[in-house]
Amino acid sequence: xxxxxxxxxxxxxxxxxxxxxxxxxxxxxxxxxxxxxxxxxxxxxxxxxxxxxxxxxxxxxxxxxxxxxxxxxxxxxxxxxxxxxxxxxxxxxxxxxxxxxxxxxxxxxxxxxxxxxxxxxxxxxxxxxxxxxxxxxxxxxxxxxxxxxxxxxxxxxxxxxxxxxxxxxxxxxxxxxxxx
Numbered sequence: 001x002x003x004x005x006x007x008x009x010x011x012x013x014x015x016x017x018x019x020x021x022x023x024x025x026x027x028x029x030x031x032x033x034x035x036x037x038x039x040x041x042x043x044x045x046x047x048x049x050x051x052x053x054x055x056x057x058x059x060x061x062x063x064x065x066x067x068x069x070x071x072x073x074x075x076x077x078x079x080x081x082x083x084x085x086x087x088x089x090x091x092x093x094x095x096x097x098x099x100x101x102x103x104x105x106x107x108x109x110x111x112x113x114x115x116x117x118x119x120x121x122x123x124x125x126x127x128x129x130x131x132x133x134x135x136x137x138x139x140x141x142x143x144x145x146x147x148x149x150x151x152x153x154x155x156x157x158x159x160x161x162x163x164x165x166x167x168x169x170x171x172x173x174x175x176x177x178x179x180x
Contacts, residue, residue, distance in 0.1 A: 019079040024053040025173050028100065028126040032088045032136050033059035034161055039132065041072030042162035048076035050173040053124075055080055058088035072162075088128070092143050095126050104128040104136040104144040105168050107157070111149035114171050121179040125172065129165050 014022060029052055034040055040062060047055055057063050063084050064070070064077035085091045092102050101123055119125060128144065130136030135158075141147060150159060150167055159167070 014079075016075075016079050019048070019051075020081075022051055025051045025176060026124040027052050027169065027172055027176070028054050028056065028095065028124070029165065029169070030056045030058060030088065030091065030102075030126055030128040031061045031161075032128055032140060033131040033134075034061045034129065035132055036161070037062055037066055037068035038072045039160065039162040041069040041074075041076075043129070043165045044069070044073040044076035044080055044082070046162070046166045046169050047080045050169050052080060052169060055082040056088075056091055057082060057084045058091060059086065088137065089139055089143060092126070092128070092140055096143075096145070100124045100126050101145045102126045102128065102143075103146045103148045104130070104141045105148050105150070105164055106130065106136045106141055107149050108141055108147045111147040113151050114148050114168060115151060117148055117171075117175075119172060119176050119179065127165075127168055127172070129161050129168075132161055 029043060029047055031040065031043060040057070044055065062069065064073070064082070069077060095102055103125060105127055128136050128140055148168065150164060152159070
């Protein structure tokens with residue numbers, strides 16, 4: 001088997017219009033005070049890949065348009081719906097009132113390891129990713145419906161936020177795909 005690399009023209013990618021009208025994965029991503037513009041762009045690009053419903057940019061998290069976000073998003077800021085909210089805690093409570101289950105992605109007492117998490121069919125989820133140094137704010141963790149933790153076995157105690165977002169979005173997307 002040769003395993004010839006596919007050309008971009010062979011990938012059957014959605015146009016911006018097709019993406020916007022496509023059925024979305026019932027997942028919302030919340031960025032809580034994320035500082036790095038490259039991380040923000042990477043999260044947009046990953047959200048595009050898994051047809052994530054929406055991204056909320058909260059607190060000090062920068063918003064498009066910005067050249068450093070665009071550098072890693074590669075146009076995903078034009079496809080993925082997004083909104084800025086100053087107060088992340090207010091947003092979390094609002095989403096919970098809309099029957100969205102909010103999970104902070106953090107290392108915390110009582111956290112559920114990601115590999116053990118099973119999404120419920122028909123349930124919409126919001127995943128909160130935090131600041132590169134301080135993580136998700138404690139008040140948000142305390143208000144969340146649950147906490148998901150990525151199992152890590154090495155000597156480091158954390159992953160880059162863009163990597164964490166990619167791991168969690170893929171895991172939840174793949175499990176939800178099986179529920180259809």
